[in-house]
Amino acid sequence: MARRGKKPKGRPINGWIIFDKPKGMGSTEAVSKMKWMFFAQKAGHAGTLDPLASGMLPIALGDATKTVPFVMDGRKVYRFSVRWGAETTTDDTEGPVVNSSDARPSRADIEDLLADYTGEISQVPPNFSAIKIAGERAYDLAREGETVEIAARTVSVHRLDIVEMPDAETTVFEAECGKGTYVRAIARDLGRDLGCYGHVAELRRVSVGAFGEDDLVPLSELEAAAEEGMEELDAEAIESGARPRVVDFEPLDEYLVSPESALSDLYEVMLSDEQASRVLSGNPVLLRGRDAPAFCDEAYATGHGRLIALGSVEEGSFRPKRVFGGKG
Missing domain, CATH: 2.30.130.10 (PUA domain)
Structure with a gap:
């Protein structure tokens, strides 16, 4: 007699959460948290966002996971700050400095180079990236001290603009780019071309595919909605160590975006x-x-x-x- 498959644990809900991931949280951690919070049967995300970065991490629940490729293939907009004068092993603030300079670029110096960084460009991803080399992640090899050789790849940068230059050390950019583009590599290469070195100091993703900045939902709002639907435990249950759980999901489900919203193109x-x-x-x-x-x-x-x-x-x-x- 054939054994029946186990019934999936969780609710069969379908939709997107356009999560405003806080700095310090990993993408996998964010997906696990949303899956637990919504008590969803399955969940996935549309494009990894580094723990040091903040901003848009679209998280698909249920049938929305089938539309993930369409979101991942969409254009992304990043707002990022480049700190001049130092290049690091990780191309951000996490790694030690490997090259430094006292030179600082002017706005005109930077603007003269922006055309070279738009369109179809050749880019070598950072050594500390999720690129696979012989089945291993580049960042794992780099952390073990191995020499990482990553081949250049062609990526699309549709727009790269200067937003502001708050001081001589820092330039804030906004980039609209295609799948597989590394903003950290843009900062690294701009710094080398300018002769002053540079690395990403702050990074925020504000748009992915059909989803824009107005769609973002911060963790605090989702936690408040979960709290609103939490069960009330009596004194005996609290004393026994029981943890309250969400029993009314209506406040949370208000934040779900329909699966087809990812397919606007x-x-x-x-x-x-x-x-x-x-x-x-x-x-x-x-x-x-x-x-x-x-x-x-x-x-x-x-x-x-x-x-x-x-x-x-x-x-x-x-x-x-x-x-x-x-x-x-």
Whole structure:
């Protein structure tokens, strides 16, 4: 007799939390905290953010995890401060200084170089990065004292602007870039080209894909919402060491963003109830209307008030490739 699979622990909730990760918290730690707080069956994030960085870490719960690649492939906006005069092993404040200089760049000096750092550029990722070398993370090898050789790669920097220069030591930039771009490498290379060296002193991610700065939710708000829905323990339970748990998730769930909000760059197919039922069974449906495309490599379908499937449009029909079976 075949054994039944274990029932997943947690709630079958689906959506995104656009988490404003505080400085000092790791991305994996943040995902674990959100999964526990929302008592979600599964969770994942759309792009690692270093512990020393703050800002946007989109966290997907439930079926939203199926849309993670579309967010990761989207453009990202970073606001960061570069401190001139020192280059470090980690290209940020964590590592020891390896090169230093008394020279400081003027605004004009920096602006003359910005064109070289926009468009398709070649970039060597920092030695302390998550790049894999022969199956090992570069930062693990670097911490063990091994010489790390990372090949240059082509990345896209759509925009690199000076925000302000509060003092001679510091320049604040904003960069809009594509997947795989390292802001720390931009700071390192700018410092070398300017002849003064430099490293990232502060880093904040303010935008990822379809999600903007106005979508950010700080940890304090989420903790307050969790507290609002926490059970009340009697004196006996408290004395026995019992910990209260969230029993009313409505205040927390107000912060969930729908899974399809990550797909704003894709064509949306709006289905009738009958069509939605067909697609949920894995069947294609014919699209009607003058605005319906004949072909579309990537599209998503909505129906029954929610995201139904990811797929494509071929010969005027929506063909599901990945069906979303969860409720909500």
